[in-house]
Amino acid sequence: MSSEAVHADRAHPSYVRIYLALLxxxxxxxxxxxxxxxIVTLVTAFGIAIVKATMVAAYFMHLNIEERYVWYILFxxxxxxxxxxxxxxxxxxxxxxxNWLHLPITPPAPPVHH
Numbered sequence: 001m002s003s004e005a006v007h008a009d010r011a012h013p014s015y016v017r018i019y020l021a022l023l024x025x026x027x028x029x030x031x032x033x034x035x036x037x038x039i040v041t042l043v044t045a046f047g048i049a050i051v052k053a054t055m056v057a058a059y060f061m062h063l064n065i066e067e068r069y070v071w072y073i074l075f076x077x078x079x080x081x082x083x084x085x086x087x088x089x090x091x092x093x094x095x096x097x098x099n100w101l102h103l104p105i106t107p108p109a110p111p112v113h114h
Contacts, residue, residue, distance in 0.1 A: 013059050013064075015059070015060075018055060018059050018060075021055065022052055022055060022056070025048050025051060025052050026052070028044060028048055029044045029045060029048040029049065029052075031044070032044025032045060032048075033045070057074070
């Protein structure tokens with residue numbers, strides 16, 4: 001089956017419905033922290049963010065009409081980003097370490113007006 005035939009079989013999505021779904025998910029993710037439970041906050045913040053990012057990639061970036069290998073490439077690149085973050089984050093996020101140099105910060109002198 002040619003690429004044109006694959007693209008012709010797919011119906012054009014309603015962008016207004018997708019936009020409204022994204023707005024509803026935004027409202028849910030904003031209401032999550034108001035419950036005061038850390039687990040609810042994490043699920044609403046990260047879980048819904050993943051769903052929204054997938055919807056944006058699928059419909060607004062048109063990955064839903066691309067070949068399946070494009071999704072695989074996307075997930076491999078996301079895996080590389082996560083591996084890089086896992087390698088860098090422990091050094092950057094710690095407040096102290098063997099090679100950390102904490103210099104005192106002195107505020108600048110006020111300007112002298114003549």
